[in-house]
Amino acid sequence: xxxxxxxxxxxxxxxxxxxxxxxxxxxxxxxxxxxxxxxxxxxxxxxxxxxxxxxxxxxxxxxxxxxxxxxxxxxxxxxxxxxxxxxxxxxxxxxxxxxxxxxxxxxxxxxxxxxxxxxxxxxxxxxxxxxxxxxxxxxxxxxxxxxxxxxxxxxxxxxxxxxxxxxxxxxxxxxxxxxxxxxxxxxxxxxxxxxxxxxxxxxxxxxxxxxxxxxxxxxxxxxxxxxxxxxxxxxxxxxxxxxxxxxxxxxxxxxxxxxxxxxxxxxxxxxxxxxxxxxxxxxxxxxxxxxxxxxxxxxx
Ligand SMILES: CC[C@H](C(=O)O)C(=O)SCCNC(=O)CCNC(=O)[C@H](O)C(C)(C)COP(=O)(O)OP(=O)(O)OC[C@H]1O[C@@H](n2cnc3c(N)ncnc32)[C@H](O)[C@@H]1OP(=O)(O)O
Numbered sequence: 001x002x003x004x005x006x007x008x009x010x011x012x013x014x015x016x017x018x019x020x021x022x023x024x025x026x027x028x029x030x031x032x033x034x035x036x037x038x039x040x041x042x043x044x045x046x047x048x049x050x051x052x053x054x055x056x057x058x059x060x061x062x063x064x065x066x067x068x069x070x071x072x073x074x075x076x077x078x079x080x081x082x083x084x085x086x087x088x089x090x091x092x093x094x095x096x097x098x099x100x101x102x103x104x105x106x107x108x109x110x111x112x113x114x115x116x117x118x119x120x121x122x123x124x125x126x127x128x129x130x131x132x133x134x135x136x137x138x139x140x141x142x143x144x145x146x147x148x149x150x151x152x153x154x155x156x157x158x159x160x161x162x163x164x165x166x167x168x169x170x171x172x173x174x175x176x177x178x179x180x181x182x183x184x185x186x187x188x189x190x191x192x193x194x195x196x197x198x199x200x201x202x203x204x205x206x207x208x209x210x211x212x213x214x215x216x217x218x219x220x221x222x223x224x225x226x227x228x229x230x231x232x233x234x235x236x237x238x239x240x241x242x243x244x245x246x247x248x249x250x251x252x253x254x255x256x257x258x259x260x261x262x263x264x265x266x267x268x269x270x271x272x273x274x275x276x277x278x279x280x281x282x283x284x285x286x287x288x289x290x291x292x293x294x295x296x297x298x299x300x
Contacts, residue, residue, distance in 0.1 A: 023088070023136040026128040037125035044074030044113035051083045057094035057251050058240060059087060059142065062101055069107035070100040072155055076110075077126075081133045087140050094247040094254040096140065097239050098163055099147040100156075103232055108154025108177070127186040130155070134188050138162040139262055141255035143246050147239045148172045148223070149230065154181070158189025161196060164258075166223045167239050168214040169230040174222065179209045195265070197222055250288045256280075 026032040047065025054060065061083060063070040072080075087093060100106050117126060137144075146152070146160040148168045157176045160166050168174070176193070178185050184206065185193075194202040197220045204210060205220075217223035225242060229235045247254055256279045263275035283289055 023139050024132040025135055026132055030128065031124070032128040032132075033121075033125055034129065037122070037129045038078060040117065040122055041074030041077050041113075041126070041129070044110060044116070046073040046110070047071075047076045049076050049079040049083050051086060053090060053093065056244070057092050057247060057254075058243060059090065059093055059096045060236070061087075061096060061098045063099070063106050064101045065110075066102035066104075068110060069104050069151065070102070070156070071107045071110040072113075073110045074113050077130060077133070080137075081129075084133055084136045084140070087142065088136065090142075092251050093140075093142050094249075094251050095243045096142045096144040096163075097147055097236065097243060098144065098159065099236065099239070100149065101232070102150075103230070104150030105146070105148045105152040105172070106156030106159055107151060108156050123186075130187040134159070134162045138188075138192070139266075141258045141262075143243065143254065143258055145239055145243050147227075147235060148174060149232065149235055151175070153177050155185075155187055155189075158185050158187040158192075161189050161192035166217065167225050167227055167235075167242060168217055168223045169227050169235045170214060171230055172214060174212045174217060175209065176206050177209050179207060252286060253283055253288050256283045 027034075047063070047068070047070070050060075050062045050064055052060045052062075063072075063076070065071055065073060065076060087096065117123060144163040144165070146163040146166045148160055148166055149172050150169075151172070152160050152174045154175075154177050157174045160174055166174070176185060176189065184190060190202065190206060193205065196202075197205070201220050205212065210216075212220070212222060214223060214226040218226060227235050227238045229238055259279045260276045263272040263279070266272075267275060
């Protein structure tokens with residue numbers, strides 16, 4: 001009994017490590033020093049990243065550092081990695097809403113940490129750490145939505161692009177302020193922005209550090225919808241309702257949908273087709289498929 005439990009724990013830990021390796025971009029072969037940057041980030045504490053997993057398979061990931069407009073401290077970066085690891089193995093999960101407390105989304109990296117880590121080694125390690133985490137966040141088999149209230153600036157704007165969709169509240173803004181800081185995005189935000197709005201619009205948004213309001217974001221295809229509420233509770237409720245349109249049904253099927261779409265977006269044609277075949281195989285003849293065959297629904 002104890003041996004079985006131990007074996008199953010070991011297996012889970014092994015699966016987690018393999019999954020993380022597969023989804024991560026950088027390791028020591030790229031000069032990435034994960035343990036070093038983790039120790040460094042620990043030196044800049046404050047705030048938290050909270051995760052609540054609701055019974056309906058929707059996760060709410062909340063940035064909580066209201067004193068600094070939800071800026072990312074070092075420990076928040078570390079916590080984000082932990083929460084993503086937890087979400088990767090959430091079997092019942094279907095959707096994810098990423099939001100901030102106190103009527104704002106996120107004002108980017110904590111400038112106090114940025115200043116203290118302005119040397120090249122720390123900068124590159126932090127960049128690789130955040131790209132690893134945010135790429136894993138983007139690849140979660142969950143349909144994800146960034147609920148943008150107030151401001152999403154710098155790294156906060158980059159975070160919105162890791163989600164499949166963005167919903168904005170009236171008066172909110174997304175702004176890649178990097179140029180004003182003498183920088184370009186480093187958390188993968190430029191690459192993802194090009195995928196979302198195209199090369200020309202991305203170039204304008206980054207080179208002009210343009211403030212994108214909800215109307216502009218809709219026009220660019222950066223946002224799906226402008227919500228009616230601008231308060232925290234009301235907008236979260238609206239975001240839940242919007243997301244529920246796409247998360248109806250069993251988790252195994254919703255996760256399979258996200259996996260085939262991610263493969264189609266990220267992989268060359270033949271590799272994407274092979275992934276689609278494998279994912280298809282995971283749902284074919286599964287419980288949801290067999291139940292549907294018994295029910296024989298009409299799709300009127
Ligand atoms: C660019 C690279 C990097 C990345 O991609 O990783 C970044 O993200 S760097 C950070 C980019 N973001 C900024 O530069 C934001 C700077 N802050 C602001 O523009 C304003 O504070 C704003 C618009 C967010 C809010 O303005 P408001 O007038 O409403 O409030 P306060 O300015 O009084 O802000 C309250 C309090 O929060 C502190 N704060 C805000 N953002 C940050 C931040 N990113 N890092 C550290 N601290 C931040 C601000 O200083 C105030 O604190 P106080 O002690 O009262 O001065």
